[in-house]
Amino acid sequence: LTQDELKKIAAYKAVEYVESGMVLGLGTGSTAWFAVNRIGELLQQGKLKNIVGIPTSKKTHEQALSLGIPLSDLDKHPVLDLAIDGADEVDPYLNLVKGRGGSLLREKMVEGACRKFVVIVDESKLVDHLGGSGLAMPVEIVPFCWKFTAYRLQRLFEYAGCVAKLRTCGENGEPVVTDNANYIVDLYFKKDIGDLKVASDSILRLAGVVEHGMFLDMATTVIIAGELGVTVKNK
Numbered sequence: 161l162t163q164d165e166l167k168k169i170a171a172y173k174a175v176e177y178v179e180s181g182m183v184l185g186l187g188t189g190s191t192a193w194f195a196v197n198r199i200g201e202l203l204q205q206g207k208l209k210n211i212v213g214i215p216t217s218k219k220t221h222e223q224a225l226s227l228g229i230p231l232s233d234l235d236k237h238p239v240l241d242l243a244i245d246g247a248d249e250v251d252p253y254l255n256l257v258k259g260r261g262g263s264l265l266r267e268k269m270v271e272g273a274c275r276k277f278v279v280i281v282d283e284s285k286l287v288d289h290l291g292g293s294g295l296a297m298p299v300e301i302v303p304f305c306w307k308f309t310a311y312r313l314q315r316l317f318e319y320a321g322c323v324a325k326l327r328t329c330g331e332n333g334e335p336v337v338t339d340n341a342n343y344i345v346d347l348y349f350k351k352d353i354g355d356l357k358v359a360s361d362s363i364l365r366l367a368g369v370v371e372h373g374m375f376l377d378m379a380t381t382v383i384i385a386g387e388l389g390v391t392v393k394n395k
């Protein structure tokens with residue numbers, strides 16, 4: 161099975177948790193894309209009714225609009241029934257790294273407002289500790305003096321051999337600007353960062369940091385699609 165087929169399997173399984181009348185957090189990324197698509201399909205077939213979607217990015221907003229999914233926002237719906245979204249890393253305690261797609265702030269706001277948060281991944285996302293994949297741990301920061309903030313983040317995790325890099329795009333290396341007009345600094349660790357709550361609190365204490373990509377104790381269910389089948393892990 162290709163990675164895309166695994167993502168689709170996990171996504172479709174998650175949509176089985178959706179009931180008519182629900183207010184849903186709609187995730188962002190290539191796995192969540194399948195879930196949003198499936199919700200649109202069931203609405204069009206009349207198998208789902210009275211759904212309200214709260215998108216976690218402008219990109220998902222556009223996708224949901226094109227599918228005819230009725231949309232709203234957190235101001236009108238401060239408590240949601242269910243969110244479905246992907247993740248970049250999942251540890252054994254269902255803690256996540258998210259945000260490699262750059263949507264971590266709105267994702268964390270929406271998913272933090274949900275009664276249930278179902279995460280959908282293919283098995284390649286499983287890690288034994290967050291930051292262990294050697295891939296980016298995103299942090300959303302204000303553009304003002306971004307070098308100053310990036311340097312402080314790097315120093316904060318010096319013990320874990322951290323390198324902080326501003327996320328850029330295009331050939332001329334322009335900084336990526338998020339839906340919220342901020343920048344993203346990606347942290348790369350050579351060693352285990354240790355206690356996640358301590359790491360999370362120390363990042364958020366830095367003035368200039370908006371939010372980070374560690375989603376601790378937020379997922380209620382993780383659906384993992386692998387070569388040998390689908391595994392559902394509940395908190």
Ligand code: DER
Binds near residue numbers: 190258260262263267
């Ligand atoms: O950027 C994000 O937060 C995405 O949800 C990411 O965590 C998963 O993206 P993927 O499904 O494309 O791997």
